[in-house]
Amino acid sequence: MINNKKISKFAISIIEDLKKNNYQGYLVGGCVRDLLCGLEPKDFDIATNATPEQIRKVFKASRIIGKRFKLVHVFNRSELIEVATFRSGDDINNDGNLVQDQSGKIIRDNIWGGLEQDSYRRDFTINSLYYCPLSKKIVGHEDGMKHIHEKKVVSIGDPKKRFAEDPVRCLRALRFSNKLNFKVDPKIKDAIYEKGHLLSGISNARIFDEFCKIFLGGMAEKNYRKMTSFGLSKYLVTTNPEKSEFTSRLIIEALRNTDKRLKNNQSVTPGFLIAALLWPELLEKSIAKGEINLRKFFRSMDQVLRKQQKITAIPRKFHSYIKDIWVLQLKLHSRIGRQPYKTLKHPRFRAAYDFMLIREKAANEINNLGKWWTKFQRNDDNLKKSLIKIINENDTQESFKTFGFSQELR
Ligand code: ATP
Ligand code: MG
Numbered sequence: 239m240i241n242n243k244k245i246s247k248f249a250i251s252i253i254e255d256l257k258k259n260n261y262q263g264y265l266v267g268g269c270v271r272d273l274l275c276g277l278e279p280k281d282f283d284i285a286t287n288a289t290p291e292q293i294r295k296v297f298k299a300s301r302i303i304g305k306r307f308k309l310v311h312v313f314n315r316s317e318l319i320e321v322a323t324f325r326s327g328d329d330i331n332n333d334g335n336l337v338q339d340q341s342g343k344i345i346r347d348n349i350w351g352g353l354e355q356d357s358y359r360r361d362f363t364i365n366s367l368y369y370c371p372l373s374k375k376i377v378g379h380e381d382g383m384k385h386i387h388e389k390k391v392v393s394i395g396d397p398k399k400r401f402a403e404d405p406v407r408c409l410r411a412l413r414f415s416n417k418l419n420f421k422v423d424p425k426i427k428d429a430i431y432e433k434g435h436l437l438s439g440i441s442n443a444r445i446f447d448e449f450c451k452i453f454l455g456g457m458a459e460k461n462y463r464k465m466t467s468f469g470l471s472k473y474l475v476t477t478n479p480e481k482s483e484f485t486s487r488l489i490i491e492a493l494r495n496t497d498k499r500l501k502n503n504q505s506v507t508p509g510f511l512i513a514a515l516l517w518p519e520l521l522e523k524s525i526a527k528g529e530i531n532l533r534k535f536f537r538s539m540d541q542v543l544r545k546q547q548k549i550t551a552i553p554r555k556f557h558s559y560i561k562d563i564w565v566l567q568l569k570l571h572s573r574i575g576r577q578p579y580k581t582l583k584h585p586r587f588r589a590a591y592d593f594m595l596i597r598e599k600a601a602n603e604i605n606n607l608g609k610w611w612t613k614f615q616r617n618d619d620n621l622k623k624s625l626i627k628i629i630n631e632n633d634t635q636e637s638f639k640t641f642g643f644s645q646e647l648r
Protein backbone atom coordinates (compact mmCIF):
# COMPACT_ATOMS: atom_id res chain seq x y z
CA MET A 239 0.00 0.00 0.00
CA ILE A 240 2.68 2.49 0.97
CA ASN A 241 5.90 2.41 -0.99
CA ASN A 242 8.82 2.59 1.46
CA LYS A 243 10.99 4.10 -1.27
CA LYS A 244 9.02 7.32 -0.83
CA ILE A 245 10.06 7.50 2.82
CA SER A 246 13.16 9.20 4.15
CA LYS A 247 15.84 6.56 4.87
CA PHE A 248 16.83 8.50 7.94
CA ALA A 249 13.27 8.31 9.31
CA ILE A 250 13.23 4.54 8.77
CA SER A 251 16.59 4.20 10.52
CA ILE A 252 15.24 6.10 13.53
CA ILE A 253 12.33 3.68 13.77
CA GLU A 254 14.75 0.74 13.53
CA ASP A 255 16.85 2.17 16.35
CA LEU A 256 13.80 2.72 18.54
CA LYS A 257 12.79 -0.91 17.97
CA LYS A 258 16.30 -2.15 18.80
CA ASN A 259 15.90 -0.42 22.12
CA ASN A 260 12.55 -2.10 22.70
CA TYR A 261 10.44 0.96 22.03
CA GLN A 262 7.63 1.34 19.54
CA GLY A 263 8.10 3.64 16.58
CA TYR A 264 5.76 4.74 13.80
CA LEU A 265 5.53 7.31 11.08
CA VAL A 266 2.49 9.35 11.91
CA GLY A 267 0.20 12.15 10.80
CA GLY A 268 0.66 14.22 7.68
CA CYS A 269 3.28 12.01 6.07
CA VAL A 270 1.14 8.85 6.27
CA ARG A 271 -1.90 10.77 5.06
CA ASP A 272 0.00 12.30 2.14
CA LEU A 273 1.57 8.97 1.12
CA LEU A 274 -1.85 7.33 1.10
CA CYS A 275 -3.17 10.17 -1.06
CA GLY A 276 -0.30 9.88 -3.52
CA LEU A 277 1.33 13.15 -2.48
CA GLU A 278 4.93 13.70 -1.53
CA PRO A 279 5.18 14.33 2.22
CA LYS A 280 6.81 17.58 3.30
CA ASP A 281 8.39 15.95 6.32
CA PHE A 282 8.30 12.74 8.31
CA ASP A 283 7.10 12.77 11.90
CA ILE A 284 7.61 9.83 14.24
CA ALA A 285 5.62 8.79 17.30
CA THR A 286 6.92 6.48 19.99
CA ASN A 287 6.21 5.23 23.50
CA ALA A 288 9.68 6.32 24.61
CA THR A 289 9.71 9.49 26.72
CA PRO A 290 11.70 12.51 25.48
CA GLU A 291 14.52 11.66 27.90
CA GLN A 292 14.59 8.05 26.66
CA ILE A 293 14.58 9.16 23.01
CA ARG A 294 17.40 11.53 23.80
CA LYS A 295 19.45 8.60 25.14
CA VAL A 296 18.95 6.49 22.00
CA PHE A 297 20.08 9.25 19.62
CA LYS A 298 23.33 11.10 20.18
CA ALA A 299 22.43 13.82 17.70
CA SER A 300 19.16 14.92 19.26
CA ARG A 301 17.69 17.72 21.31
CA ILE A 302 14.61 18.04 23.46
CA ILE A 303 12.54 21.06 22.44
CA GLY A 304 9.30 22.73 23.48
CA LYS A 305 7.65 23.27 26.80
CA ARG A 306 3.96 23.45 26.01
CA PHE A 307 4.43 20.41 23.80
CA LYS A 308 7.71 18.63 24.49
CA LEU A 309 9.30 16.59 21.72
CA VAL A 310 12.70 15.58 20.41
CA HIS A 311 14.51 16.68 17.27
CA VAL A 312 16.72 13.93 15.90
CA PHE A 313 19.08 15.08 13.18
CA ASN A 314 21.81 14.06 10.82
CA ARG A 315 23.76 16.24 8.41
CA SER A 316 20.89 16.94 6.09
CA GLU A 317 17.66 16.07 7.88
CA LEU A 318 15.81 16.82 11.05
CA ILE A 319 13.03 14.51 12.22
CA GLU A 320 10.56 15.21 14.99
CA VAL A 321 10.05 12.33 17.37
CA ALA A 322 7.13 12.75 19.74
CA THR A 323 6.02 10.64 22.68
CA PHE A 324 2.47 9.25 22.60
CA ARG A 325 0.18 11.51 24.60
CA SER A 326 -2.91 10.56 26.50
CA GLY A 327 -4.91 13.72 25.89
CA ASP A 328 -6.49 13.67 29.33
CA ASP A 329 -5.20 14.47 32.73
CA ILE A 330 -6.47 11.75 35.05
CA ASN A 331 -4.16 12.77 37.85
CA ASN A 332 -4.80 16.45 37.21
CA ASP A 333 -1.19 17.17 38.07
CA GLY A 334 -0.85 20.16 35.79
CA ASN A 335 0.70 18.48 32.78
CA LEU A 336 -2.42 19.09 30.78
CA VAL A 337 -3.68 22.62 31.23
CA GLN A 338 -6.74 24.23 29.70
CA ASP A 339 -7.91 27.83 29.95
CA GLN A 340 -11.48 29.12 30.45
CA SER A 341 -12.57 28.59 26.84
CA GLY A 342 -11.23 25.02 26.97
CA LYS A 343 -8.06 25.86 25.07
CA ILE A 344 -5.25 23.41 25.77
CA ILE A 345 -2.19 25.33 26.84
CA ARG A 346 -0.03 22.43 27.85
CA ASP A 347 -0.06 18.80 26.77
CA ASN A 348 2.66 16.62 28.24
CA ILE A 349 0.94 13.53 29.62
CA TRP A 350 2.31 10.39 28.09
CA GLY A 351 0.05 7.57 26.97
CA GLY A 352 -0.17 4.69 24.51
CA LEU A 353 -0.77 4.66 20.77
CA GLU A 354 -4.52 4.36 21.08
CA GLN A 355 -4.84 7.30 23.42
CA ASP A 356 -2.49 9.26 21.20
CA SER A 357 -4.67 8.56 18.18
CA TYR A 358 -7.69 10.18 19.88
CA ARG A 359 -6.02 13.43 20.81
CA ARG A 360 -5.05 14.18 17.21
CA ASP A 361 -7.18 16.61 15.22
CA PHE A 362 -8.69 14.73 12.26
CA THR A 363 -9.21 11.03 11.53
CA ILE A 364 -7.07 11.29 8.37
CA ASN A 365 -4.21 12.68 10.49
CA SER A 366 -4.42 9.85 12.95
CA LEU A 367 -2.82 6.98 11.07
CA TYR A 368 0.42 5.28 12.15
CA TYR A 369 2.60 3.37 9.73
CA CYS A 370 5.36 0.95 10.58
CA PRO A 371 7.73 0.77 7.60
CA LEU A 372 9.21 -2.51 8.93
CA SER A 373 5.97 -4.48 9.20
CA LYS A 374 4.28 -2.28 6.59
CA LYS A 375 1.16 -2.19 8.76
CA ILE A 376 -1.09 0.81 9.27
CA VAL A 377 -2.86 1.28 12.61
CA GLY A 378 -4.53 4.20 14.35
CA HIS A 379 -7.98 5.79 14.31
CA GLU A 380 -10.54 3.24 13.14
CA ASP A 381 -12.08 5.70 10.64
CA GLY A 382 -8.82 7.09 9.27
CA MET A 383 -8.55 4.81 6.24
CA LYS A 384 -12.26 5.00 5.54
CA HIS A 385 -12.20 8.80 5.45
CA ILE A 386 -9.14 8.82 3.21
CA HIS A 387 -11.08 6.70 0.75
CA GLU A 388 -14.22 8.78 1.13
CA LYS A 389 -12.14 11.96 0.77
CA LYS A 390 -13.49 13.63 3.90
CA VAL A 391 -12.00 15.76 6.63
CA VAL A 392 -13.69 14.61 9.84
CA SER A 393 -12.87 15.76 13.34
CA ILE A 394 -11.98 13.25 16.03
CA GLY A 395 -14.75 13.79 18.57
CA ASP A 396 -17.09 16.77 18.65
CA PRO A 397 -15.46 19.49 16.53
CA LYS A 398 -16.97 22.23 18.70
CA LYS A 399 -15.11 20.90 21.69
CA ARG A 400 -11.96 20.15 19.71
CA PHE A 401 -11.88 23.61 18.09
CA ALA A 402 -12.37 25.26 21.47
CA GLU A 403 -9.38 23.26 22.74
CA ASP A 404 -7.35 24.54 19.83
CA PRO A 405 -8.93 27.05 17.41
CA VAL A 406 -6.07 26.65 14.92
CA ARG A 407 -7.79 23.39 13.97
CA CYS A 408 -10.39 25.54 12.13
CA LEU A 409 -7.68 26.76 9.76
CA ARG A 410 -6.15 23.30 9.49
CA ALA A 411 -9.45 21.68 8.49
CA LEU A 412 -9.89 24.09 5.58
CA ARG A 413 -6.25 23.88 4.55
CA PHE A 414 -6.31 20.08 4.39
CA SER A 415 -9.58 20.08 2.51
CA ASN A 416 -8.02 22.28 -0.19
CA LYS A 417 -4.71 20.50 -0.26
CA LEU A 418 -6.22 17.02 -0.61
CA ASN A 419 -9.38 18.01 -2.43
CA PHE A 420 -11.45 16.50 0.39
CA LYS A 421 -14.90 17.54 1.57
CA VAL A 422 -15.25 19.10 4.99
CA ASP A 423 -17.66 17.32 7.31
CA PRO A 424 -20.75 19.55 7.87
CA LYS A 425 -20.19 19.35 11.63
CA ILE A 426 -16.81 20.96 11.11
CA LYS A 427 -18.42 23.81 9.16
CA ASP A 428 -20.80 24.52 12.02
CA ALA A 429 -17.98 24.35 14.51
CA ILE A 430 -15.94 26.87 12.50
CA TYR A 431 -18.85 29.32 12.46
CA GLU A 432 -19.22 28.91 16.21
CA LYS A 433 -15.61 28.73 17.34
CA GLY A 434 -13.66 30.54 14.60
CA HIS A 435 -13.66 33.77 16.61
CA LEU A 436 -11.40 32.10 19.20
CA LEU A 437 -8.57 32.44 16.70
CA SER A 438 -8.13 35.99 17.98
CA GLY A 439 -6.72 34.48 21.18
CA ILE A 440 -3.96 32.48 19.50
CA SER A 441 -0.39 33.72 19.79
CA ASN A 442 0.90 35.70 16.83
CA ALA A 443 3.85 33.30 16.53
CA ARG A 444 1.57 30.34 15.95
CA ILE A 445 -0.62 32.22 13.51
CA PHE A 446 2.48 33.24 11.59
CA ASP A 447 3.47 29.56 11.24
CA GLU A 448 0.00 28.76 10.01
CA PHE A 449 0.03 31.84 7.73
CA CYS A 450 3.12 30.43 6.01
CA LYS A 451 1.55 26.99 5.62
CA ILE A 452 -1.62 28.51 4.21
CA PHE A 453 -0.06 31.02 1.81
CA LEU A 454 3.35 29.63 0.92
CA GLY A 455 2.35 26.08 0.07
CA GLY A 456 1.19 26.59 -3.52
CA MET A 457 -2.51 27.05 -2.77
CA ALA A 458 -2.57 30.62 -1.55
CA GLU A 459 -5.46 31.89 -3.66
CA LYS A 460 -7.68 28.87 -3.07
CA ASN A 461 -6.94 28.94 0.65
CA TYR A 462 -7.60 32.66 0.94
CA ARG A 463 -10.95 32.31 -0.79
CA LYS A 464 -11.96 29.43 1.44
CA MET A 465 -10.82 31.12 4.65
CA THR A 466 -12.71 34.26 3.58
CA SER A 467 -15.89 32.31 2.92
CA PHE A 468 -15.74 31.14 6.54
CA GLY A 469 -14.89 34.61 7.82
CA LEU A 470 -11.43 33.51 8.92
CA SER A 471 -9.11 35.56 6.70
CA LYS A 472 -9.28 38.49 9.10
CA TYR A 473 -7.33 36.36 11.61
CA LEU A 474 -4.53 36.08 9.06
CA VAL A 475 -4.34 39.46 7.30
CA THR A 476 -5.40 42.89 8.60
CA THR A 477 -6.27 44.20 5.12
CA ASN A 478 -9.99 44.25 4.50
CA PRO A 479 -10.68 43.17 0.90
CA GLU A 480 -14.03 44.96 0.96
CA LYS A 481 -12.40 48.38 1.28
CA SER A 482 -12.10 48.79 -2.48
CA GLU A 483 -12.08 47.01 -5.77
CA PHE A 484 -8.33 47.61 -5.96
CA THR A 485 -7.74 46.12 -2.51
CA SER A 486 -9.50 42.86 -3.25
CA ARG A 487 -7.83 42.56 -6.65
CA LEU A 488 -4.40 43.29 -5.25
CA ILE A 489 -4.77 40.61 -2.58
CA ILE A 490 -5.77 38.03 -5.17
CA GLU A 491 -3.02 39.07 -7.62
CA ALA A 492 -0.38 38.85 -4.87
CA LEU A 493 -1.55 35.37 -3.84
CA ARG A 494 -1.78 34.21 -7.45
CA ASN A 495 1.74 35.46 -8.06
CA THR A 496 2.96 33.46 -5.04
CA ASP A 497 1.32 30.29 -6.35
CA LYS A 498 2.75 30.88 -9.81
CA ARG A 499 6.27 31.37 -8.47
CA LEU A 500 6.10 28.13 -6.51
CA LYS A 501 4.88 26.29 -9.56
CA ASN A 502 7.90 27.63 -11.47
CA ASN A 503 10.27 26.69 -8.64
CA GLN A 504 11.01 30.34 -7.91
CA SER A 505 11.65 31.46 -4.36
CA VAL A 506 8.92 33.00 -2.20
CA THR A 507 9.21 34.81 1.10
CA PRO A 508 6.58 35.77 3.65
CA GLY A 509 8.15 39.26 3.59
CA PHE A 510 7.23 39.91 -0.01
CA LEU A 511 3.72 38.62 0.44
CA ILE A 512 3.14 40.68 3.57
CA ALA A 513 4.45 43.81 1.81
CA ALA A 514 1.95 43.18 -0.98
CA LEU A 515 -1.01 42.35 1.23
CA LEU A 516 -0.53 45.41 3.45
CA TRP A 517 0.06 47.90 0.63
CA PRO A 518 -3.58 49.05 0.38
CA GLU A 519 -3.55 49.71 4.14
CA LEU A 520 -0.45 51.84 3.78
CA LEU A 521 -1.89 53.78 0.84
CA GLU A 522 -5.10 54.46 2.65
CA LYS A 523 -3.25 55.95 5.57
CA SER A 524 -1.02 58.06 3.31
CA ILE A 525 -3.64 59.88 1.32
CA ALA A 526 -4.43 63.53 1.89
CA LYS A 527 -6.61 65.44 -0.58
CA GLY A 528 -6.43 62.68 -3.12
CA GLU A 529 -2.65 62.72 -3.15
CA ILE A 530 0.07 60.73 -1.46
CA ASN A 531 1.44 62.64 1.47
CA LEU A 532 5.04 61.57 1.92
CA ARG A 533 5.22 62.36 5.60
CA LYS A 534 2.14 60.29 6.23
CA PHE A 535 3.48 57.52 4.03
CA PHE A 536 6.70 57.20 6.01
CA ARG A 537 5.00 57.54 9.35
CA SER A 538 2.38 54.92 8.51
CA MET A 539 4.77 52.16 7.52
CA ASP A 540 5.52 51.08 11.09
CA GLN A 541 1.92 51.52 12.11
CA VAL A 542 0.67 49.21 9.38
CA LEU A 543 3.34 46.65 10.20
CA ARG A 544 2.57 46.81 13.90
CA LYS A 545 -1.12 46.17 13.31
CA GLN A 546 -0.35 43.05 11.26
CA GLN A 547 2.30 42.03 13.78
CA LYS A 548 -0.39 41.78 16.41
CA ILE A 549 -2.00 38.90 14.55
CA THR A 550 0.96 37.30 12.78
CA ALA A 551 4.38 37.79 14.26
CA ILE A 552 6.59 39.13 11.45
CA PRO A 553 10.18 38.03 12.02
CA ARG A 554 12.54 41.01 12.46
CA LYS A 555 14.57 40.19 9.41
CA PHE A 556 11.60 40.97 7.15
CA HIS A 557 10.82 44.43 8.51
CA SER A 558 13.38 46.44 6.58
CA TYR A 559 12.78 44.26 3.52
CA ILE A 560 9.07 45.10 3.57
CA LYS A 561 9.72 48.81 4.05
CA ASP A 562 12.29 48.81 1.25
CA ILE A 563 9.73 47.35 -1.13
CA TRP A 564 7.23 50.03 -0.13
CA VAL A 565 9.64 52.98 -0.42
CA LEU A 566 10.87 51.70 -3.76
CA GLN A 567 7.31 51.89 -5.09
CA LEU A 568 7.68 55.67 -4.82
CA LYS A 569 11.16 55.65 -6.29
CA LEU A 570 10.05 53.62 -9.29
CA HIS A 571 7.89 56.59 -10.21
CA SER A 572 10.70 59.11 -10.33
CA ARG A 573 12.48 58.54 -13.56
CA ILE A 574 14.51 61.66 -14.14
CA GLY A 575 18.24 62.28 -13.97
CA ARG A 576 20.32 59.70 -12.11
CA GLN A 577 17.43 58.40 -9.99
CA PRO A 578 16.50 55.40 -12.18
CA TYR A 579 20.13 54.25 -12.11
CA LYS A 580 20.18 54.41 -8.32
CA THR A 581 16.87 52.62 -8.05
CA LEU A 582 18.07 49.88 -10.37
CA LYS A 583 21.11 49.30 -8.15
CA HIS A 584 19.07 48.93 -4.98
CA PRO A 585 19.41 45.38 -3.58
CA ARG A 586 15.62 45.13 -3.37
CA PHE A 587 15.00 46.44 -6.86
CA ARG A 588 13.90 43.09 -8.27
CA ALA A 589 11.35 42.47 -5.53
CA ALA A 590 10.04 46.03 -5.80
CA TYR A 591 9.73 45.76 -9.58
CA ASP A 592 7.89 42.43 -9.27
CA PHE A 593 5.50 44.01 -6.81
CA MET A 594 4.93 47.02 -9.08
CA LEU A 595 3.84 44.66 -11.86
CA ILE A 596 1.34 43.08 -9.46
CA ARG A 597 0.00 46.52 -8.53
CA GLU A 598 -0.38 47.45 -12.18
CA LYS A 599 -2.29 44.29 -12.88
CA ALA A 600 -4.60 44.87 -9.93
CA ALA A 601 -5.17 48.51 -10.84
CA ASN A 602 -5.54 47.98 -14.59
CA GLU A 603 -3.01 50.79 -14.80
CA ILE A 604 -2.04 51.75 -18.30
CA ASN A 605 0.67 54.32 -17.67
CA ASN A 606 3.30 51.88 -18.90
CA LEU A 607 5.54 52.20 -15.87
CA GLY A 608 6.08 48.43 -15.80
CA LYS A 609 7.00 48.36 -19.47
CA TRP A 610 9.34 51.30 -19.01
CA TRP A 611 11.23 49.53 -16.20
CA THR A 612 11.31 46.26 -18.09
CA LYS A 613 13.16 48.04 -20.86
CA PHE A 614 15.32 50.09 -18.53
CA GLN A 615 16.75 46.90 -16.99
CA ARG A 616 18.15 45.79 -20.33
CA ASN A 617 21.87 45.93 -20.61
CA ASP A 618 21.84 48.78 -23.12
CA ASP A 619 23.14 52.20 -22.15
CA ASN A 620 21.74 54.00 -25.17
CA LEU A 621 18.32 52.58 -24.54
CA LYS A 622 18.54 53.72 -20.92
CA LYS A 623 19.44 57.26 -21.99
CA SER A 624 16.65 57.48 -24.51
CA LEU A 625 14.12 56.15 -21.99
CA ILE A 626 15.05 58.89 -19.53
CA LYS A 627 14.93 61.50 -22.28
CA ILE A 628 11.37 60.56 -23.19
CA ILE A 629 10.30 61.01 -19.57
CA ASN A 630 11.97 64.42 -19.29
CA GLU A 631 10.25 65.62 -22.45
CA ASN A 632 6.79 64.44 -21.45
CA ASP A 633 7.14 65.78 -17.93
CA THR A 634 4.40 63.80 -16.26
CA GLN A 635 3.06 66.22 -13.68
CA GLU A 636 0.08 64.09 -12.79
CA SER A 637 2.20 61.21 -11.76
CA PHE A 638 4.24 63.34 -9.34
CA LYS A 639 1.27 64.18 -7.21
CA THR A 640 -0.18 60.73 -7.01
CA PHE A 641 2.95 58.79 -7.91
CA GLY A 642 0.86 57.27 -10.65
CA PHE A 643 -1.31 55.57 -8.09
CA SER A 644 -4.44 57.23 -9.43
CA GLN A 645 -6.28 53.97 -9.94
CA GLU A 646 -5.23 52.68 -6.56
CA LEU A 647 -6.44 55.75 -4.72
CA ARG A 648 -10.05 55.46 -5.81
P1 ATP B 1 1.26 19.55 7.17
O1 ATP B 1 2.64 19.21 7.65
O2 ATP B 1 0.99 19.33 5.75
O3 ATP B 1 0.82 20.87 7.66
P2 ATP B 1 0.49 17.66 9.15
O4 ATP B 1 -0.77 16.88 9.34
O5 ATP B 1 1.76 16.91 9.06
O6 ATP B 1 0.26 18.53 7.88
P3 ATP B 1 1.68 18.96 11.39
O7 ATP B 1 1.40 20.30 11.94
O8 ATP B 1 3.02 18.66 10.83
O9 ATP B 1 0.56 18.70 10.30
O10 ATP B 1 1.32 17.93 12.55
C1 ATP B 1 1.62 16.54 12.49
C2 ATP B 1 0.49 15.76 13.12
O11 ATP B 1 0.29 16.15 14.48
C3 ATP B 1 -0.88 15.96 12.47
O12 ATP B 1 -1.06 15.11 11.37
C4 ATP B 1 -1.83 15.63 13.59
O13 ATP B 1 -1.97 14.25 13.77
C5 ATP B 1 -1.09 16.18 14.80
N1 ATP B 1 -1.46 17.58 15.05
C6 ATP B 1 -0.84 18.68 14.59
N2 ATP B 1 -1.43 19.80 15.02
C7 ATP B 1 -2.46 19.41 15.77
C8 ATP B 1 -3.44 20.10 16.52
N3 ATP B 1 -3.49 21.42 16.51
N4 ATP B 1 -4.35 19.36 17.19
C9 ATP B 1 -4.30 18.01 17.20
N5 ATP B 1 -3.40 17.32 16.52
C10 ATP B 1 -2.47 17.98 15.81
MG1 MG C 1 3.77 17.66 8.99
